Amino acid sequence: MGNQYHKPARQGDSPYTRSGIPPPAILKKSGSDAPSHRINDPMSLEMHMADERVRAAGLSPAEREWRIKWLKDQHLHPDEPIHVDAVHRQLNPIRVLYRMPFDKLYVHFLKPTFGVYYGTAIRVTVPKFIMAFCALEIIYYYWKYEVKDWEHLRGVETIPLKQVITKEKEIEAAHPGLLKEGLMDPAKYRFYSPTFDKRTALKDIGEPARPW
Numbered sequence: 001m002g003n004q005y006h007k008p009a010r011q012g013d014s015p016y017t018r019s020g021i022p023p024p025a026i027l028k029k030s031g032s033d034a035p036s037h038r039i040n041d042p043m044s045l046e047m048h049m050a051d052e053r054v055r056a057a058g059l060s061p062a063e064r065e066w067r068i069k070w071l072k073d074q075h076l077h078p079d080e081p082i083h084v085d086a087v088h089r090q091l092n093p094i095r096v097l098y099r100m101p102f103d104k105l106y107v108h109f110l111k112p113t114f115g116v117y118y119g120t121a122i123r124v125t126v127p128k129f130i131m132a133f134c135a136l137e138i139i140y141y142y143w144k145y146e147v148k149d150w151e152h153l154r155g156v157e158t159i160p161l162k163q164v165i166t167k168e169k170e171i172e173a174a175h176p177g178l179l180k181e182g183l184m185d186p187a188k189y190r191f192y193s194p195t196f197d198k199r200t201a202l203k204d205i206g207e208p209a210r211p212w
Contacts, residue, residue, distance in 0.1 A: 008060050019058030023048040102127050149195045 012020030048054050056064065091099070102123055110119035148155035163183055165171070172179055 006060050006062060008058055017058045021057060023054060023057075024051075151195070151199075 008019050010020040012022060014020050014022035016023055056067065059067065106119060106123040110122055113119070114122060143156045146155040148157040165179070168179065
């Protein structure tokens with residue numbers, strides 16, 4: 001408003017408005033004459049300011065003009081809000097590199113096809129499922145094909161538990177040799193790794209050189 005501001009003339013003694021005109025009385029929704037603290041009416045934070053005419057009461061023509069300009073400023077451009085990816089998401093170069101395939105897929109396919117909500121949901125969940133699946137596959141491969149044996153210190157070592165057979169004699173009598181073929185017997189390989197007796201190298205290393 002600057003130098004164009006003119007204080008409106010006082011038309012009353014109310015300290016709550018510029019013109020001095022008191023705001024309209026607040027009517028009780030229940031219509032009762034009881035004091036306000038004895039009536040359970042819903043509390044309104046707007047009170048008399050809910051009426052636009054009351055909010056504009058006491059404004060000079062210059063103030064009304066400035067208020068109209070301010071209200072028009074609240075209308076956004078049809079292109080707004082404009083999403084600037086570099087402003088809303090600060091990523092380091094490594095994250096930019098490994099996120100690039102799905103980011104391109106989201107921009108060119110997921111978002112135009114499924115919309116922002118479902119496209120974002122697919123963009124967030126699918127890569128995580130793929131990473132979890134790859135991690136499980138790597139663990140399974142390492143557990144199955146990189147078993148620890150007498151030649152390597154790496155790998156996963158699995159020790160089978162001793163089976164508890166309640167009718168061992170009856171099974172052996174009915175099916176001779178079945179338990180021996182079907183169950184794991186650590187003593188069969190002298191408690192070494194099963195691959196020790198299947199080795200192709202270091203079979204004959206000679207007599208020990210110890211003096212005792």
